[in-house]
Amino acid sequence: MRWRWLVRVVHRGVRAQFLTMSRARLLIVFNVLTPVVYATIAMYLYGADQPGKLLQVSVGAGLMGVWTSVLFGSGGAVQNKRWAGLLEPLISTPAPFWVILFSISLATSIVGMYAMIATVFWGAVFFGMPLAFPSPVLFLTATGVCVLSMGMMGMLLASTFVFMRNANALANTLDHPIWLLSGMLVPIATLPGWMQPLTWVLPTTWGAAAVHNSLDGGPVLWPMLGAIVLGAVYLTLALLALRRVEQLARRQATLALA
Amino acid sequence: MLRTLRLAGVGGILAYRALFNWTSPSLFVGSLLAAPVFQLLFFVYLGREIGVADDNFYVLGNVLLAATGACVTGGTMAIANERRYGTLGPLLLSPRSRVVMWGGRALPYIGNALLVMTFTLLCAAATVGLRMPMSGMPGLLLALTAASLSGTAFGMVIGSVGLRAKNTMVMANIAYTMLILLTGTIVSRDTLPAWMSAIGSVLPLTHATQAVRACSSGADLAVVLGHVGEELAVCLLYTLMAAALLKYFEWMSRKGASLDAI
Numbered sequence: 001m002r003w004r005w006l007v008r009v010v011h012r013g014v015r016a017q018f019l020t021m022s023r024a025r026l027l028i029v030f031n032v033l034t035p036v037v038y039a040t041i042a043m044y045l046y047g048a049d050q051p052g053k054l055l056q057v058s059v060g061a062g063l064m065g066v067w068t069s070v071l072f073g074s075g076g077a078v079q080n081k082r083w084a085g086l087l088e089p090l091i092s093t094p095a096p097f098w099v100i101l102f103s104i105s106l107a108t109s110i111v112g113m114y115a116m117i118a119t120v121f122w123g124a125v126f127f128g129m130p131l132a133f134p135s136p137v138l139f140l141t142a143t144g145v146c147v148l149s150m151g152m153m154g155m156l157l158a159s160t161f162v163f164m165r166n167a168n169a170l171a172n173t174l175d176h177p178i179w180l181l182s183g184m185l186v187p188i189a190t191l192p193g194w195m196q197p198l199t200w201v202l203p204t205t206w207g208a209a210a211v212h213n214s215l216d217g218g219p220v221l222w223p224m225l226g227a228i229v230l231g232a233v234y235l236t237l238a239l240l241a242l243r244r245v246e247q248l249a250r251r252q253a254t255l256a257l258a
Numbered sequence: 259m260l261r262t263l264r265l266a267g268v269g270g271i272l273a274y275r276a277l278f279n280w281t282s283p284s285l286f287v288g289s290l291l292a293a294p295v296f297q298l299l300f301f302v303y304l305g306r307e308i309g310v311a312d313d314n315f316y317v318l319g320n321v322l323l324a325a326t327g328a329c330v331t332g333g334t335m336a337i338a339n340e341r342r343y344g345t346l347g348p349l350l351l352s353p354r355s356r357v358v359m360w361g362g363r364a365l366p367y368i369g370n371a372l373l374v375m376t377f378t379l380l381c382a383a384a385t386v387g388l389r390m391p392m393s394g395m396p397g398l399l400l401a402l403t404a405a406s407l408s409g410t411a412f413g414m415v416i417g418s419v420g421l422r423a424k425n426t427m428v429m430a431n432i433a434y435t436m437l438i439l440l441t442g443t444i445v446s447r448d449t450l451p452a453w454m455s456a457i458g459s460v461l462p463l464t465h466a467t468q469a470v471r472a473c474s475s476g477a478d479l480a481v482v483l484g485h486v487g488e489e490l491a492v493c494l495l496y497t498l499m500a501a502a503l504l505k506y507f508e509w510m511s512r513k514g515a516s517l518d519a520i
Contacts (some may be wrong), residue, residue, distance in 0.1 A: 026428045033432055037439045044445045045308045172289040176296035180303060190307045 009095045013103025014110065021073065021111045031111070032118040035065030039119045042185060043127050055132065055215055058123035060185040063208050065115020066150055067178055073108025074154030075171040077101065078162045091246065098155075098242050102235070105154035109147045116143070134217055142214040145224045146207030152231035153203050156238040162245045182208045203230040265354055266362030274366035277339040278332060290374050294324030295381045301444055302386050311446070314389045317382040318470045319443030322463050324378040325371035325402070325409050326434050330462075332367035333413020334430040336360075337504070338420025346421070350508060360504055364410045371406035394473030397482035401469035404489040408462035411496035418500050421507035442467045462496065465489035 022028065039061035046053045078101070081087045091097050123129035133139045161170070180186055181195065182204035188196065199205045206226035213220050248254070280289045298320035305316045337360065340346040352359070382388050390398060416433055420426035438444055440458040447455045447464070458464045469485035510516075 026425045030428050030432050030435075034435050037435045041439060041445050042304070042308075044449050045304070045310050047310075047449075170284075170288055172285075173292045173296060176293070176300040180296070180300045186300070186303045186307050190303050 006099055009099050010103045010106070013100055014107045017104045017107035018110055021107065028111075028114055031065055031069050032115050034068060035061040035115040035119050036122050038064060038185065039122060043123065054123055054127055054129040055120075056212060057185065058119045058129060059116065059211060059215060060208070062113075062116030062119040063146065063182075063184040063204075063211060064179050065119065066109055066112030066147060067182070067184070067204060068175060069112030069115065070105065070109045070150045070154035071157065071171050071174055071178070073111065074105040074151075074158040075161050075174075077104045077108070077158045091249075097246060098159075098239055101158050101238075101242065102151070102155050105158055106148070106151035108154055109151040112150070113143075113147065133215065135214065138220055139211070139214040142207075142210040142220050142224060145227050146204075146211050149203035149207040149227035149231035152235045152238075156234040156241070159238040159241040159245065162242075178202065178204055181205065183212070184208045201230065203227045203234060206230060262355070262358050266358050266365065269359060270362035270365045273336060273363045277335050277343070277363075278366075279335055279339070290328050290370070291377050294320065294327055294374060294378045295385075297323065298378060298382055299385070313386050314474060315446075315471075316444065317379075317386060317388055318474060319467060321375050321379045321382065322402070322405050322441075322467055322470065323438060323443050325375045325405050326437055326463065328374045329367045329371040329406055329409035330413040330416070330434055330437075331427070331430045332370055333364060333410045333415075334417040334420065334426050336363040336367065337414060337417030338426035341420055350511075356504060356508070357501060360414065360500070364414060367410045367413065368403075368406045371409060372402060375402050375406070390474050391476050394476060394482075397473040397479055397486070398470055400486045401466045401473065401482065401489070404469070404486045404493065405463055405466035408466070408489050408493035408496060411493045411500060412462045414500035415496050415503060418503035418507060421504065421511060437461060437463055440464070460492060460495070462489070462492055465492060 039058050042057040042061065043054060046057060078087065081090060090100050093100070120129075120131070124131055157171075180191070181188075181199045182202055183199065184204070188199050188205065191199070203226075206223045209218075210220050210223035210227060212218070213223060280286050298317060301316040301320055302313050305311055305313065340349055349359075379388065412433070413430065416426060416430050419429065423429075440450070440454055441447075441461050441463040442450075442458060443463060447458055450458070465485045465488035469482050469489065472482045472485060
């Protein structure tokens, strides 16, 4: 019974946040434009000699857009609610705050899918990229898992950024490192050896690998499993961080200032 | 004369401290120093994967792009944040020269951009290497200065829109993204379609990029100065555009009594 109730809260939360974010047209334009520009850059760099790379590039740039949406959407979630005066009402509702925050994080990653659709559309229309998905079902499943794992990672960002007044400073720096370390556009094999272990602990790495492998016939199941397991670890860490924040805020009566 | 200089200098610094969102150490380091270095590494490794150009191509391009974070967004904040923080009305009541008042605000951002570019250049040299002959250093310095000037002027144009419109920071970010594509910093302009290349020729950074690449390849100083001159011409174009837009938007706001209403 409680599970059904939680699922309902998440569903409603995701829907509300998704619709709210979708109405910020200029923000959507920016979220879509950046990955489209990166896809265009990569397509011009690869050139016509490697048409097989175009789909990988489009999808990779789309994943970058999903991450950007998560980073700034989830990272700024608590801050935005605080500025809107909604933080106190949300925390005092009967629904656990982590469920609300999780639904926000998940919504930001789903909003990021605008970028994925845009980059694939862009590649197909302007670069004549063939939409040759070996298995559309597998691709969509892998993308769904990747988006879910990013949402879980976003939840950790949202809960830890509460501690920082200047959380957007960290958000500004985390764009390119995660794009690079997750192998979204640049294959991980290109990175130096000392960077490789860093890539293994990111759910985004496994999620991106699942999505890319679904396009080139590589293994998909294990990367998807890796993304979910690591995502669950990040979610657990987020819950611990949130509990701490809530305790501190209630004890010191500094919720609006925490 | 002294009063004018004071207005430009002291006013510019005060406005910088009040309006630049990233003056705290964590924000400054995170947004202006660390982020450009990470972006540089991203493109260097992308370049290595694709193998179209060597590391030096991406290092030099990204060093110039690093300036845009500082001066394009800075120039935007220098104007648009007055409106955001509710101080635009009192500011425009001032009888002082608008050119000096707004122009003084650009100065700290030009310095900022030079600092960020130098830092990014040093980080690049330490991590992935930099190929620049000693004879190219004066030209490099001139090109970086010209890029800072034109980037800030470009930011002031976007900021001037902030007198009438919201979300100028998103506009600045969109403009920054377009600079990555169109200015030849990451993709050689020869590769781009003619219309994109044509747009790029009137954008900041394009000619400064050509100048730094000429410095790197050991070209004659006269060639470098030619590109720097073109970059300064672009800077002049955007400075005039910013001045005209600021005057026009102020007039529009007064006419419609809509300074903070939109």
